[in-house]
Amino acid sequence: MQTHFSPRLLADSDMSQSETILRACVHCGFCTATCPTYLLTGDELDSPRGRIYLIKEMLENDRPADARTVRHVDRCLSCLSCMTTCPSSVHYMHLVDHARAHIEKTYRRPPLERLLRAALAFTLTRPALFRQSLRAAALARPFARLLPLRFAALFDMAPARLPPPSPVDRPQVFAAKAPRRMRVALLSGCAQTVLDTRIHEATVRLLTRLGAEVVVVKGAGCCGALPHHLGRTDESHALARKNIEAWTREVESSGLDRIVIDASGCGTTVKDYGHMFRDDAALAQDAAHVASLARDVTEVVAELGLAPQIDVGALRVAYHSACSLQHGQKIADLPMELLRRAGFDVAAVPESHICCGSAGTYNLLQPELATQLRARKIANIETLAPRAVAAGNLGCMMQIGQGTSIPILHTIELIDWACGGPRPAALQG
Structure with a gap:
């Protein structure tokens, strides 16, 4: 794509990077085939290619966002399916993040x-x-x-009943229950500690059983993804900074081999900390190091090696691949491989590349489109007639769970069960 950014604009790091991303786009339109919103609306401006044109015109002319641009950028899920499809490796994630920050600064919403x-x-x-x-x-x-x-x-979206706060979410160290092979920090995060405490509990049980010492580091918390995707970069960077500083202190005092994240949306953001703080002279090196340590929990389980202990009876499981895992982190097959090795009969959900409509706060801000995407996802799941659904992100679990009676669990809950942990409550009886 030809661009005409002025030297003044290109002096800004974000503008310079966005110009480079725009130049990589060759207008081929492959992205339209996998874009969920274009699939629903058929509007070119609801496709990545259409949004790229809108973003280019806004940034290149250094003008405030207008209502049309805001409407179509807001409709983007940031599912990143377009990045998986793109033959030119257009880094759409960083471009749309920059656009959202520009919108937040220049557009006055109702x-x-x-x-x-x-x-x-x-x-x-x-x-x-x-x-x-x-x-x-x-x-x-x-x-x-x-x-x-x-x-x-x-x-x-508000559940009728909330679990009590879990003791595993307090700063502490969980000793390895097998010969120690790794020392890892677990991101406790924010919403997951309120909505579903079983996920962190299963993660701690499994990793310690496999030989990892797990530490919940004092001072670490929300990864910053939620405000980041709302364009509120000052807020997201403040939260990310606290994590970087907390984990860096832990690295320097007691050492860390990995930072484990069992919410894939958070994982995509933490793995991008190096980029987010690339221009921060005081924090760039620590941010890049933290990002290099970040792993999805399935990656760490694969490193440690599975040790199934019970027969789960080849329970049929439909695996829902969260967008932030398959597109954001490029982890597509590994969770299914681990579930199969644990003894489950695993099937990938048809149209697995299409988002379920959760996408952080998307289902709250764009409920009409999110509801249509959920119905499409559930219809695809039900063709498999599964006994349970596995996913690696709480947002997806809640979104899908609102529309089906099929039990939906985090992948790690099922693997923990197969490796000697308790049978998940959703599968009791």
Whole structure:
């Protein structure tokens, strides 16, 4: 793609990088074949290629975002399926992240929308506040139908019952239960510590059983992904900075071999910390080192080696490949391989490259499109007639779980069970 950025604009690191990304695009349109929103709307501007044109025109002319550009960029899930498809290796993720930051700085949204986005960024990243907000939302759910769909979706997503806080999410060290082969930090994160405590618990049980010492590091928390994808870079960088500093202290004091992440959306962001802080002279080196240590939990399980201990009866499992795992981290087959080695009968969900509609806060901000994508995903899952669904990201689990009675579990819960952990509660009976 031909570009005409001025030297003044190219002096900015983000602009320079975006110009390089834009130049890599050859307009081939391969991305349109795998873009979920284009699949639903048929609108070229709801495809990566269409959004690239809008973003180029906005950035190249250094103008404030307009309503049309905002509408179509907001509709992007950041599923990154286009990056998997693109033959020219266009790094769409960094381009759309830059566009969202520019929109946040230059576009004045309607008051209610500003309030909603600010509330999500502030609340979801603070577990104690998030827990209280969910309790309030559950009480107010009977009145939610009086609200517009976008706001009613907030109440629909609130679970009727929350698990109590888990002791594994407090700063501490879990000793390896086999000869120690690795020392790892577990990202406790934010929303997952409120919505589903079983995932971290299964991760700690499994990794310690396989020979890893697991530490929950004091000072580490939300990875920053939620505000980052809302264009609120100051907030996302502040959260990421705390993690980098906390993990760096741990590396320097006691050492870390890996940073383990069992929420794939968080993993994609932590693995990008080096890029996010590339221009920060004080933090760039530490950020790059932290990113180099980051691994999805399935990657660490594969390093340690599986040790199945029980017969799970070839339970039929449909594997849903979270976009942040298959497209963001390029981990597609490994979770299925581990599940098969653990004794499960695993089938990939048809149209596995198409997003389920969760995408962080997307199902709250774009409920109409998200609901259509969920229905399509569930229809594909049900063709497999599975006994359970496995996924590597809590957002996907909640999104899919809202529309089906099939039990949906984190991949690590199933592997932990096969390796001697408790049978998941969702499969009891």
